[in-house]
């Protein structure tokens with residue numbers, strides 16, 4: 001617990017932001033899988049695809065028959081699992097893709 005500030009009120013040093021860090025499981029994996037099961041399209045934007053369980057969501061989505069799309073600067077480690085990969089800056093790819101699906 002090096003480098004974390006103590007609470008100014010009570011001195012507690014186990015304070016942390018409410019985010020998922022390396023080695024932790026996201027909250028409520030069942031609802032994540034429920035969302036994957038109900039999806040028509042799974043899109044991964046700007047990730048190395050190297051950290052599980054999130055890195056495995058593309059394989060899970062595919063096994064559920066969900067179409068998969070990767071938008072990234074370079075191919076992720078799991079790039080081969082995607083139906084389609086588009087390489088480039090998210091600031092360019094995401095607006096283009098949104099315009100495309102809304103057309």
Ligand SMILES: [Zn+2]
Pocket residue numbers: 007008009010011012
């Ligand atoms: Zn406190």
